[in-house]
Amino acid sequence: MDAPRGIVTGGNLLSICKLVRIHAKAWLLIVILIYILGFLGATYNHVMDLVHGGLFPYQKMTPNVPSWLNIYWTLLTILDPLSILLLVCTIDIGLLMYLIVITSDVIINYWYVIGQSGILGIFNYGQLCQFCFMIFVLFTYIPIKREIVLLKNRESHKE
Secondary structure (H helix, E strand, O other), X not given: OOOOHHHHOOOOHHHHXXXXXXXXXXXXXXXXXXXXXXXXXXXXXXXXXXXXXXXOOHHHHOOOOOHHHHHHHHHHHHHHHHHHHHHHHOHHHHHHHHHHHHHHHHHHHHHHHHHHHOHHHHOXXXXXXXXXXXXXXXXXXXXXXXXXXXXXXXXXXXX
């Protein structure tokens, strides 16, 4: 008998939660919860920037911000919650989206900060928190993918 469609196609968070509960993999849910909370916080920050600064607020808030960077930072208001939605609905695509968004965001932010403040600019609280979150995502991405494959295989062999 084939595995349920949602599990075969990448699964949603609900199907993964069922498998985790069955196979006692609480660490997986904790890591996914950390992913979600991290991007919820980022979404909140970007929404507040838009509330206080209007559309494309970053040139008003920070000197010398190129237009493309203002657009990218504003787009994060959409990309961050979209990543959460994808993680919950199709975990494989969501994980990849997280990896792309956080990595690009950290690289672009460090490029800007170093250009504006020099190398010591990287040692501010916001940059360090974001960098640590990126490292967390990079180091947990492959173990999560492996665990999801193992859980899916166990479930499909069970049926």
